[in-house]
Amino acid sequence: MERTGADIRFENATVTYPNGHAGLKGITLDIPAGQMVGVVGLSGAGKSTLVRTINGLVPLSAGSIAVGGHTLTGRGGTQLRGRELRELRSNVGMVFQSFNLAKRTTVINNVLMGRLYHSPAWRTLLGAWKNDDVELAMRALERVEIVGKAYEPAASLSGGQQQRVAIARALAQRPQVILADEPVASLDPPTSHVVMRDLARINAELGITVVVNLHFLDLARTYSERLIGMRAGEIVFDGTGAEADEAVFESIYGRSLTAEDVLEARAEL
Amino acid sequence: MSQAAAPSAPYMGQRPSKPRRGRPTAAAVVVLAAITVWAGLGVGVDLAAIGRNWQNAVVNTTQLLQPDYAFFPKTIPALLETLNMAVIATFIGSLLSVPLAFLASRATNPNAPLLGAVRFGMNLIRSVPDILYAAILVAVVGVGALSGIMALVLFNVGIIVKLVSEALDAEDLGAQEAALAAGATWTGANRSAMLPQILPSLASQVLYTFEINIRASTVIGLVGAGGLGILIDNVRSFFRYHELSLIILEILVMVLVLEALSSALRKRLV
Amino acid sequence: MSVETATSKPAPAAPPGPGRLHQRPARPAHWGRKALWLLVSLIVVAAFWSVKIKWSALADFGPQLVKYLGLMFGPPDWSKFGEAFSAVVLSVQMAWIGTVLGILISFPLSFLAARGLAPRAVNWPLRVLFAVIRAVPEVVIAILILSVTGLTPFTGALALAVGSVGTLGKWGYESFEGVDPGPKEAVRSTGGGTLALIRWGIWPSAAPEVLSFWLYRFEINVRASAILGLIGAGGIGKMLTDNVQFRNWDAVGMLLLVVIVVTMIIDQLSGAVRNRLVNGSWRPPRSRGRNRPRR
Ligand SMILES: Nc1ncnc2c1ncn2[C@@H]1O[C@H](COP(=O)(O)OP(=O)(O)O)[C@@H](O)[C@H]1O
Ligand SMILES: [Mg+2]
Numbered sequence: 001m002e003r004t005g006a007d008i009r010f011e012n013a014t015v016t017y018p019n020g021h022a023g024l025k026g027i028t029l030d031i032p033a034g035q036m037v038g039v040v041g042l043s044g045a046g047k048s049t050l051v052r053t054i055n056g057l058v059p060l061s062a063g064s065i066a067v068g069g070h071t072l073t074g075r076g077g078t079q080l081r082g083r084e085l086r087e088l089r090s091n092v093g094m095v096f097q098s099f100n101l102a103k104r105t106t107v108i109n110n111v112l113m114g115r116l117y118h119s120p121a122w123r124t125l126l127g128a129w130k131n132d133d134v135e136l137a138m139r140a141l142e143r144v145e146i147v148g149k150a151y152e153p154a155a156s157l158s159g160g161q162q163q164r165v166a167i168a169r170a171l172a173q174r175p176q177v178i179l180a181d182e183p184v185a186s187l188d189p190p191t192s193h194v195v196m197r198d199l200a201r202i203n204a205e206l207g208i209t210v211v212v213n214l215h216f217l218d219l220a221r222t223y224s225e226r227l228i229g230m231r232a233g234e235i236v237f238d239g240t241g242a243e244a245d246e247a248v249f250e251s252i253y254g255r256s257l258t259a260e261d262v263l264e265a266r267a268e269l
Numbered sequence: 270m271s272q273a274a275a276p277s278a279p280y281m282g283q284r285p286s287k288p289r290r291g292r293p294t295a296a297a298v299v300v301l302a303a304i305t306v307w308a309g310l311g312v313g314v315d316l317a318a319i320g321r322n323w324q325n326a327v328v329n330t331t332q333l334l335q336p337d338y339a340f341f342p343k344t345i346p347a348l349l350e351t352l353n354m355a356v357i358a359t360f361i362g363s364l365l366s367v368p369l370a371f372l373a374s375r376a377t378n379p380n381a382p383l384l385g386a387v388r389f390g391m392n393l394i395r396s397v398p399d400i401l402y403a404a405i406l407v408a409v410v411g412v413g414a415l416s417g418i419m420a421l422v423l424f425n426v427g428i429i430v431k432l433v434s435e436a437l438d439a440e441d442l443g444a445q446e447a448a449l450a451a452g453a454t455w456t457g458a459n460r461s462a463m464l465p466q467i468l469p470s471l472a473s474q475v476l477y478t479f480e481i482n483i484r485a486s487t488v489i490g491l492v493g494a495g496g497l498g499i500l501i502d503n504v505r506s507f508f509r510y511h512e513l514s515l516i517i518l519e520i521l522v523m524v525l526v527l528e529a530l531s532s533a534l535r536k537r538l539v
Numbered sequence: 540m541s542v543e544t545a546t547s548k549p550a551p552a553a554p555p556g557p558g559r560l561h562q563r564p565a566r567p568a569h570w571g572r573k574a575l576w577l578l579v580s581l582i583v584v585a586a587f588w589s590v591k592i593k594w595s596a597l598a599d600f601g602p603q604l605v606k607y608l609g610l611m612f613g614p615p616d617w618s619k620f621g622e623a624f625s626a627v628v629l630s631v632q633m634a635w636i637g638t639v640l641g642i643l644i645s646f647p648l649s650f651l652a653a654r655g656l657a658p659r660a661v662n663w664p665l666r667v668l669f670a671v672i673r674a675v676p677e678v679v680i681a682i683l684i685l686s687v688t689g690l691t692p693f694t695g696a697l698a699l700a701v702g703s704v705g706t707l708g709k710w711g712y713e714s715f716e717g718v719d720p721g722p723k724e725a726v727r728s729t730g731g732g733t734l735a736l737i738r739w740g741i742w743p744s745a746a747p748e749v750l751s752f753w754l755y756r757f758e759i760n761v762r763a764s765a766i767l768g769l770i771g772a773g774g775i776g777k778m779l780t781d782n783v784q785f786r787n788w789d790a791v792g793m794l795l796l797v798v799i800v801v802t803m804i805i806d807q808l809s810g811a812v813r814n815r816l817v818n819g820s821w822r823p824p825r826s827r828g829r830n831r832p833r834r
Binding site for chain 3: 304305307308309312313314315318319322323325326328329333336349350352353354356357359393394395396397398400401404405408409410411413414415418438473484485487488491492501505513516517520521524525528
């Protein structure tokens with residue numbers, strides 16, 4: 001019943017923001033289906049830009065990105081719009097740094113937002129969800145072990161619980177890809193591990209391709225099979241965690257490793 | 270950041286000159302005073318009249334303090350009509366306002382030309398006083414509650430859309446972004462991510478509008494649009510202050526009861 | 540960046556073992572909410588059912604509306620522009636004087652109505668007074684003071700002034716009571732009296748909001764002044780009744796145009812000043828949420 005992951009192929013993907021700032025400088029990158037990739041880099045390196053191009057939240061200026069059967073292109077090409085773009089997005093779940101839940105409504109309603117693409121407009125407007133969709137949402141909540149809170153307002157949950165609800169929302173899409181943009185940056189160290197473990201488990205059990213941006217190098221090393229280092233809109237490292245030594249670190253961060261860059265060190269502070 | 274925190278020594282050591290904020294303030298005061306004098310001349314402020322005629326006020330007030338309770342049965346139909354008009358207008362006004370508010374907020378309407386058009390239309394609707402609507406609608410659909418309700422609806426849409434769209438503008442857009450990222454349409458994202466967030470302020474707006482409607486529907490009757498206003502017009506033409514007094518008392522009780530009820534409800538909502 | 544700003548309560552290090560979080564909860568029934576909706580629906584249905592309306596009048600509402608819009612605006616009576624403009628100006632003047640007088644009266648009263656600035660025995664009567672005034676429509680107030688100042692625009696201005704006291708008084712004391720306690724304590728701790736407290740502990744924080752309320756009330760008064768013309772106080776309402784009576788619709792159209800244009804200009808100006816006062820910028824604040832997705 002569950003679907004497998006999709007591969008993601010960047011071809012010379014370029015993003016120039018309206019103010020002229022180069023967010024991505026011609027990235028070419030191949031992420032095979034089912035891989036868990038950690039993206040690290042300084043703040044402003046272009047990590048968010050990279051993942052946000054994958055579901056079209058940030059439009060490409062040039063080049064292309066193929067996600068499963070869909071291709072996003074820059075302004076020159078035939079840009080995905082309307083229903084086609086939404087179809088691509090429905091195959092790609094996204095987890096945000098600040099959880100992005102509608103805090104005043106219930107947990108289950110938040111998870112059901114993952115089914116919006118598949119719901120006809122009248123059901124959406126009336127809030128009359130299909131039983132199948134509710135079942136899917138419940139199962140997603142069970143997978144992140146928080147189904148007991150289904151009917152509570154999202155605002156009443158702790159940060160870690162809210163992020164797990166957000167993961168369930170992404171899972172409810174039955175996605176082929178999950179993107180996570182600094183998913184643990186608002187959480188304390190122990191909770192960060194819970195959330196990262198959830199993402200890793202989803203990747204392992206469901207075969208969903210996971211691309212996760214992380215500020216902390218050690219978290220990325222621990223949880224991802226492949227590490228991508230970014231700096232100034234370019235990829236400066238692509239390899240396994242084991243290969244990422246001190247020299248590689250300097251090329252990504254432009255300086256040597258400090259306690260600031262490691263979650264465990266901060267946890268001990 | 271560290272540079273800003275440690276400014277060079279001479280700067281902190283020097284006494285700065287007092288900033289000249291006085292000049293714009295003085296200019297503003299002069300302008301405001303000039304407008305006030307101009308308006309005062311236009312209106313014909315005549316404080317002496319108060320000195321000359323204050324006895325009239327005493328006579329009126331004593332009459333007012335003795336409401337003619339025997340008049341009460343005759344006011345019941347108008348009283349009920351006022352309540353009915355307020356309820357119906359609030360209901361229809363709220364139903365129309367919700368979609369319009371979403372169209373009128375930068376946060377929920379990505380279509381710039383449509384956004385501009387809706388906002389302009391709303392400003393237009395809001396700029397016409399309710400009594401003008403009532404007077405015109407009485408001519409169009411005839412004397413009675415219908416014209417009053419329509420006038421109130423227009424008036425309500427103006428208020429609710431403005432306040433709710435401002436609430437939407439101030440709302441966090443995270444959940445909406447997440448819904449769009451999951452493949453939702455703008456309508457779907459707004460419905461499921463934004464609507465729940467503004468529901469409390471919407472409900473509180475609706476209650477507030479209901480209060481205003483009670484007050485307004487007592488007045489628009491003056492031009493024939495139903496409700497207590499028609500009675501007010503009758504009794505004042507014949508200087509029947511005891512009866513006017515009863516009507517005022519009724520409005521007072523109605524509004525105070527509703528205000529108490531709705532402020533209790535609003536406290537629970539927000 | 541993360542640990543310090545985390546809004547979360549600390550969560551357990553490991554997912555909790557089998558327990559409440561793992562069991563699907565029953566869907567809550569929300570009886571209270573359902574009862575409330577039922578009550579509201581009943582009230583609405585009762586209102587529709589009992590109101591005496593010839594709904595059939597709605598059938599030809601469209602054509603009728605077009606007909607009257609045609610009478611009013613096709614074209615409006617430009618020869619009445621001067622009269623309409625004077626009427627609107629007079630209404631605006633009434634609104635201005637009403638607002639100014641309302642501010643002068645309500646300003647001291649709202650301090651006396653604020654808790655902590657005057658004894659309870661003074662607070663409460665004032666609050667009741669404000670509530671009573673708010674309940675009475677301006678036109679009724681005007682009828683009451685008619686016998687003192689006669690059928691003049693000044694009567695209208697006075698009625699608006701009294702009406703403004705009701706709202707400005709309430710908004711004033713609410714805003715004084717809502718002021719951040721920090722500066723208040725600072726003034727108290729230096730031994731300042733109540734006047735010093737008001738001037739240095741309360742006014743600086745409350746001023747932007749209170750000033751913006753004054754402007755907002757002016758916007759309301761501009762609209763309310765139209766009603767007062769109906770009982771003879773002059774301005775928009777007078778020109779309206781005079782012309783509706785004789786079915787001079789093109790003159791009404793002219794009046795409507797001037798009202799709309801003048802009111803929209805006043806609203807824009809006042810809105811910009813209010814934004815300046817409250818947010819420090821002439822334009823409204825931008826939405827929160829940084830990375831706006833595009834279509
Ligand atoms: N909407 C935007 N407009 C202009 N510049 C932007 C925008 N979003 C991001 N940038 C710039 O692009 C660069 C990369 O940003 P981002 O992808 O958010 O980096 P990261 O996620 O690694 O911190 C930064 O220099 C940032 O200032
Ligand atoms: Mg980022």
